[in-house]
Amino acid sequence: AQKVTQAQTEISVVEKEDVTLDCVYETRDTTYYLFWYKQPPSGELVFLIRRNSFDEQNEISGRYSWNFQKSTSSFNFTITASQVVDSAVYFCAQYSSASKIIFGSGTRLSIRP
Amino acid sequence: DAGVTQSPTHLIKTRGQQVTLRCSPKSGHDTVSWYQQALGQGPQFIFQYYEEEERQRGNFPDRFSGHQFPNYSSELNVNALLLGDSALFLCASSLANGDGYTFGSGTRLTVV
Numbered sequence: 001a002q003k004v005t006q007a008q009t010e011i012s013v014v015e016k017e018d019v020t021l022d023c024v025y026e027t028r029d030t031t032y033y034l035f036w037y038k039q040p041p042s043g044e045l046v047f048l049i050r051r052n053s054f055d056e057q058n059e060i061s062g063r064y065s066w067n068f069q070k071s072t073s074s075f076n077f078t079i080t081a082s083q084v085v086d087s088a089v090y091f092c093a094q095y096s097s098a099s100k101i102i103f104g105s106g107t108r109l110s111i112r113p
Numbered sequence: 114d115a116g117v118t119q120s121p122t123h124l125i126k127t128r129g130q131q132v133t134l135r136c137s138p139k140s141g142h143d144t145v146s147w148y149q150q151a152l153g154q155g156p157q158f159i160f161q162y163y164e165e166e167e168r169q170r171g172n173f174p175d176r177f178s179g180h181q182f183p184n185y186s187s188e189l190n191v192n193a194l195l196l197g198d199s200a201l202f203l204c205a206s207s208l209a210n211g212d213g214y215t216f217g218s219g220t221r222l223t224v225v
Binding site: 004033037042043044045047091093095099100101102103104105106 | 144146148154155156157158161168169171201203205211214215216217218219221
């Protein structure tokens, strides 16, 4: 069965600190995709990244970076030099042949000025 | 190019009533999926429509039903509303193989 676990329910850091959001997934599929979404208070899901199961290369986009490790079934997300605008709920998610996205329970990130 | 559009944005209904939510997919997409996001939780998959038929279904009761029209737009119907149905309902469109998965801004349903 597919499952996504985000063990950190809430994280609060001071602005400019680095912060890592953890994500552990479970699947029996060999081909799958992993996602991170940001959900600000307005409610819409903002797509951040998609990785496929065959590409374990880490990715950096500005202050955001992602570390995908199949050996530990993890897909962690790091924000460097956090800003107040980064405050939101972040969801890790998984998609495979079942045609549906399975979301984790989310991590609420608060960045204090 | 418009993305996924959902209507209405907000809705208040009374327990026992029925509700219909609407979704227009992104141009070029032929598959529509619906999710329910209760407060403080991640979105939960309700069902997916492709070629006007329900292709996949999550663990939701039969009170939740849907429809897809020839123009690929979709409706989600919920009958006999319960207080616990209050949630943000998200629609996502994609190609049949899952490429381009895009979410709409959602419809916030409050059942009183």
